Amino acid sequence: MFLSALLVLGVCLIPAHSKPAGKQLGTPLLQTCFEEAKKIVDDAYKYSREESLRRVRTEVVRPHDALRLLKQPRGETRSAVRSADYMAQTLRLLQERVHHVHKRSLNVTDLLSEEDLNKLTEITGCARQVTFPSCHSTPNLNMYRTATSVCNNIKNPRLGSSNTPFARWLPAEYDDNISQPKGWDRTRRFNNFLLPLVRQVSNNILSTTDAGVVNDREYPHMVTFFGQWIDHDLTFTPFSPSIRSFSNGINCDESCEKTEPCIPILIPPGDPRLPTGRNSCIPTFRSAPVCGSGYSAYNFGGEPKKREQINGLTAFLDMGQVYGSEEQLAKYLRDPDSDGGLLRVNTEFRDNRRELLPFHPMPGNMCATRKRFSKDTNASEVPCFLAGDIRVDENLAITSIHTLFMREHNRLARELKRINPQWDSETLYQEARKIMGAYTQLFVFRDYLPRIVGPDIMHKQVGHYPGYNANVDPSIANVFATAAYRFGHLTVQPVLYRLDENYREMSRLPTMPVFEAFFTPWRVVYEGGIDPLLRGLVGRPAKLNTQDNMMVDALRERMFQFVIHLALDLGSLNMQRGRDHGLPGYNAWRKLCGLSQPGNEAELAQVLNNANLARNLLQLYGAPANIDVWMGGVAEPFIRGGRVGPLFACLIASQFQRIRQGDRLWYENRGVFSLAQRAALSTSTISRIICDNTGISSVPTDAFSVISNCNKLVDCSSIQHLNLSAWSKDGQLGRVDH
Structure with a gap:
């Protein structure tokens, strides 16, 4: 690939007699460089895909492979990421030629006409990412959401839609003020101190033992995984599809060199996990940029804008993890043989006669993990499941919740068809989907x-x-x-519980370590379905995040450990991702929230109510302002009645408040549902949804509280049903004015 890049530079030569002043490059050269850049990107994508499939087929999937495959963009998200890569590489080639010929730095756009800049935006595909679609032709605009949430806001149709940039509440802080990750330059000082290696912070601050885990006395494991479920409705930050650098061909899997898109997590000397003779880093990849940000922003206004990352999902609580956040996927997830508005289900297996998710049609099978856990070398494998979010198979708890809500959609569609036989398939699908969206907002x-x-x-x-x-x-x-919303990583237990009808552990299906629950959909098929897992979620406590017992080994030392190899460290990944995205430090965010900004160890100790933790943090960071915002946030003691500290409480509440108020189709907005429908929805509970879609016969009244004398197990017959009679006439369908 490096040779390919050199050949490109040869093709994209600027004549030696060119003058730097004026608009000199012209469309032919622009087109040529674009075509060569396109080949570089397409070849890199193709190589990376083929390499990934080869590893999956030969069962040598490594932990960082799993993470990268989990974060791969697909559909329209992949198109958006590809357009940004086309733009960045075309401009890189042009910029290198300008520098080569003129021996001094010039902005390449100084040599491009406005017509050429517009042409470049068009041929790379970036124009489609920034133009406003028309909402006039969108059917049922005031009744139902589009899959992408385009046209939720009529005046600004892309606001909150999928494949748009994350919002910035504070300006990004990059090493070069444009794109380089914070701390990329290991000699750069912040407040007179070097930033510590994220793995060193993880070792010194986050490390705990399973024996030291403290159980939450109030909240069950369902609260932890419902939080992850909601995250998968709101945020998906794709990696670059390439595992090799576009500029020099370095393979991110095989090198610890920092070169786009590689952002390796360096392992400090003496780390007990450093294997002999292997690279001293955990390979990982930068989040993909948005068209027109970072160095590819020259064409969008003449000066580079700070790099922004893309959100592949809608910003709304709309059950996108069930239905998909793009039109093509949403269509594929529907049952093609049904006239009842149903979702596609598995055609090979059932769970005690109940529906399972369909299998993913991809040619490779990242979920072929059964033989690695079974003594039976002939054990049959099953493919990954398919849902509206690619992370459906990440762990069995999430898989179970996905299955539960897929079944609930189909139950609603069947009930609506029974009481409204005149409704067509589209109406049944959309009305069931609309009720499901209201569920998630209410819950x-x-x-x-x-x-x-x-x-x-x-x-x-x-x-x-x-x-x-x-x-x-x-x-x-x-x-x-x-x-902020990654606080839940510190509430994951080291095990996933599987419980019988009496909410007791079973010898036949014992409780399993969390690290054995990653990418194992076969356990749902062959090991009792989702009922034991759901009982475990509502019937056993979450882990309590305490300042001396933060992250369990399953996530810090054994994440995605399919083979004997260097596993991932979720704590390190969180901090590395924050630096990749240029997030300002701890104090900047506390200032935004109107909180104090500790300036020394004593003040930090007061904020954390823990002198020892403050000392340990400053031994690493030097100054409180340097602390990675995720690390500082999870270190704070809880606010009254909550499970996060003051900083994350502020940021999380602010986000959800904006999601609610900025959603034209929010379930409480006038005209979205009738008064009778809203009254019916207000009685909905997860406990009832579990009763309606599983073989579970007794549940806690409140699935978000631990079982106790105040929250006893009750028979499903005592849990109120959703009364769908308010949906029994066409005239009751909601219509919202804008």
Whole structure:
């Protein structure tokens, strides 16, 4: 590939007599360089895909392979990422030629006409990422969401839609002020101190033992994984599809060199996990940039803009993880043989006669993990499941929740067809989908969010629903996706519980270590279905994040450890991702939230209410302002009644408040549902959904609280049903004005 790049430079030569002044390059050269850049990108994508499939087929998937495959863009997201790569590489080639010929730095756009800049935007595909679609031809605009949420905001149709940039609540801080990750230059000082290696911070601060885990006395494991479920509705930050550098051909899997898109996590000397004779890094990849940001921004205004990352999902609580966040996927997930608005289901296996998710049609099978856990070398494998979010197979808890809500959609569609036989398939699908979206909005604001941010923040920042405001930007903030909403990683137990009908552990299907639950859909097929897992989620406690017992080994030492090789460290990944995205440090975010900004060890000890933790952090970071925002946020003691500290409570509450107020089709907005429908929806609970879609016969009244004398197991017959009679006439279908 390096040779290919050199050949490109030969083709894209600027005549030696060219003058730097004026618009000199012209369309023919621009087209030629684009075509060569396109070949570089396409070849890199093809190589990376073939290499990934080869590893999957030969069962040598490594932990970082799993992470990269999990973060691969697909569909329209992949097109958006590819367009950004076309743009960046075309401009890189042109820029290198300008520098080669003129022996001094010039902006390549100084030599391009406005017509050429527009042409470049068009041929790379970037124009499609920034132009506004027309909403006039969108059917049922005031009744149903589009899959991408385009036209949720009529005045700004892309606001909150999938494949748009994350929002910035504070300006990005990159090493070169444009694109290089924070701390890329290992000699650069921040407040007179070098940034520590993220793995060193993980070793010194996050490390804990399973024996030291403290159980949450109030909240079950369902709260942890419902949080992840909601994250998979709101945020997906794709990696670059290439595992090799476009500029020099270096393979990110095989080198610890920092070169786009490689962003290796360096392992400090003496780390016990450093294998003899292997690279001293954990390979990982930069998040893909948005068209027109970073160095590819020259064509969007003459000066480079800071690099921004793309969110592949919509910013709305719309059950996109069930239905998909792009039109093509949403269509594929529907049952093609049904006239009842049903979702596609598995045609090979059932779970005690109940539906399972369909299998993924991809040629490779990343989920072929059964033989690695089984003594039976002839054990049959099953493919990965398919759902609206690519991370459906990441762990069995998420797989179970996916299956539960897929079944609930189909149950709703069948019930709606029974009471409205005149409805066509499209109406049945859309009405069931609309109810499902209301579920997630209700569950988040009534059941989940108050337990995380506490009653004071709920009252002060969230409050009652104020109505839709078209001027509120619901876009997911970079700091929310990359730091604040990753607090839940510290509430994951080292095990996933599987419980019998009496909520007791089983010898036949024992509780399993979390690291044995990654990418194992075969366990659902061959090991009892989702019922034992769901009982485990509602019947056993979450881990409590304490300052001396933060992240379990399953996530810090054994994440995606399919073979005996260097596994991933989720804590290190979180901090590395924050630096990749240029997130400002701890104090900058506390200032944004109106909180104090500790300036020394004593003040940090007061904020953390822990002198020893403050000392350990400053031994690494030097100054409180340097602390990675994720690390600082999870280190804070909980606010009253919550499970995060003041900083993350502020950021999480702010994000959800914007999601709600900036959603034209929010379930409480006037005209979205009738009064009778809203009244019916208000009785909905996850406990009832579990009863309706599994063989589970007894559940806790409140699935978001631990089983206790105040929250006893009750028979499903005592849990109120959703009354669908309010949907029994065409005249009851909601219509919202904009």
